[in-house]
Amino acid sequence: MNYLWKGSIVDEQDVNIRFNDRGYQFGDGIYEFVRVYNGKLFALEEHLDRFVNSARLLEMNLNYSRDEIRQFFYDLVEANKLDSGNVYIQFTRGDNAPRNHNYLPYDQQISVVSGCTASYSRDADKIENGVKAILYPDKRWMLCHAKSLNLLPNCMAIAEAKRHGADKAILYRDGYITEERAGNVMIVKNGEIFTRPDGPEILPGITKLIALDICRELHLPFEEKAFTVADLLQADEVIVTDSKTELCPVIQVNDTLIGQGTRGSICARLDEEYKKRIIRQCGKVT
Secondary structure (H helix, E strand, O other): EEEEOOOOEEHHHHHOOOOOOOHHHHHHEEEEEEEOOOEEEEHHHHHHHHHHHHHHHHOOOOOOOHHHHHHHHHHHHHHHOOOEEEEEEEEEEEOOOOOOOOOOOOOOOEEEEEEEEEEEOOOOEEEOEEEEEEEOOOOOOOOOOOOOOOOHHHHHHHHHHHHOOOOOEEEOOEEEEEEEEEEEEEEEEEEEEEEEOOOOOEEOOOHHHHHHHHHHHHHOEEEEEEOOOHHHHOOOOEEEEEEEOOEEEEEEEOOOOOOOOOOOHHHHHHHHHHHHHHHHOOOOOO
């Protein structure tokens, strides 16, 4: 595999992370994960919007223009001849200063950029047949709208889910659902869709953004409002939206069956329209 390292495409042995890299020591960095279908990047501009906003929220100097960052994504797809999978790119705040909690002023920061790809096909089984999820307390910080490298609580959540034979971990705080550990959550009740509004408690998901645009296009009723754990467990449908598993139906949460225990009609309809958008941008779904 070819990697992106400090602005160049290199072999793995040429990636040399320094001990004083702030990403290595503090998780002081941000990242984006962009899905690739048919060798083409899906919703790249929306991901770049979020990436730039994450840097702004964390006062991070990227040192590269938006055009240059966009090209890094294209370069990784080309260098690895990626047909289906994802591109992952991260920036840390730098590696040119001794370890210190206090980071350098904005104009003195020299970021470190790196990236890689992963190859896999669309997981039609999960998307069409659904997955199980657990409920897990949200232990994260209050800057979740920045896509930072600080993912230890997310890792603990999915580890607990796997111990219970589940694929998703749905997070809650003070009795309310926040999001899934790697995606947003929608519920359907009596034909209406509910999802938590964007804010510091959740990441503004790109897949959710597209799904809500589809709702507008199809005149499907939806409301961005907080909902409780009880609302989730009593929903007709539960959907997790993320770049990898797209619009994934959750058919069971803990010991509670959701709806009929199969993908619901709203999720199926959203999925069909989502695939059309992939085809318009990428040519086909792979």
